[in-house]
Amino acid sequence: MTMRTFRSYDPDELWLLPPSPRDWLPEDHLAYFLADVVEELNLQPILATYGGVTRGTAPYHPQLLVKVLLYAYAVGIPASRQIARKLEEDVAFRVLAANQRPDFRTLSDFRMQHLPALADLFVQVLQLCQRAGMVKLGHIALDGTKVKANASKHKAMSYGRMVTEEARLQAEVAALLKQAEAADARDDAAYGPDRRGDELPAELARREQRLETIQAAKAVL
Incomplete structure (x- = not known):
């Protein structure tokens, strides 16, 4: 019988x-779009809190943390521990972080320390997405097609509508950040x-010992 040939796998x-x-993601991936948007924002309110010589x-660079957190919240991942896990396992998160891996406490502390600035940046991102005509950002509904059409027709949204829409986005962002706070608590x-909660027992953390444990368990099956 002829053996099936498989692609090399090592x-x-x-x-x-x-x-x-x-090269890890398609060019039109949401992570790239969000990264480009964040790079156009003014992060000075956050940068100013870091002081002088380190x-x-x-x-970690605030731009990295802002990109990672906003992307996570947009795609429905509020918990800092989940985000830290994604930074190890998920290609989009690894791209946004340039393969750096801030731990869950760093992510949580950054959110808490810069909550007003982060909320303001998130609202700006959503407003830019609306103006670009996007219907949603990840899991967040934007109805940007109507905003863009209205702006094209009337050159500018009425002041009243702008205030109402901004208040709606602020409320949505506040709710998302509350979810993150509750998840971390x-x-x-x-x-x-x-502790992150998904750590392997000490006896399984090292590969050599893990293989011994697996083989011993297999022997008694």
Whole structure:
């Protein structure tokens, strides 16, 4: 009987050249769009809080953290522990973070420390998406086609409508940030402030010991 031939598969194979993160996602992916939008925003209110010369370990760049958090909230991932896991496992998150991996506490602390500025940036992102005619941003409904059509027809939205729409977006952003706060509080209560909750037991964390444990378990089956 002829053996079936498969494509080469070696999980431990080393790559001669590191791949560019830009090759990991299609060009029209939401992560790239959101990254481009954030790069056009003024992050000075956040940057100004960092002071001068860094002593000790340099912090993660605020632009990285803003991109990651806003993308996570837009696609329905409010919990910092889930976001940290995505930074290890999800291509879009890894692209946004340039393969850096801030932990869940860093993400949570950043959100809490810069909550007003982050909320304002999120509203700006949604407004820009509306003006671009987008119907939604991830899971967030925008109805941008009507906004764009109205702006084209009347050159500018009426002041009253602008205020109403901005208030709606602010309320939506506030609700999303509240979800994030509640999710982190729930996870802190469940796992403690310093644990992510999905850690392997110590005896399974190292591959050599893990294989021994698996083989021993298999032997008694």
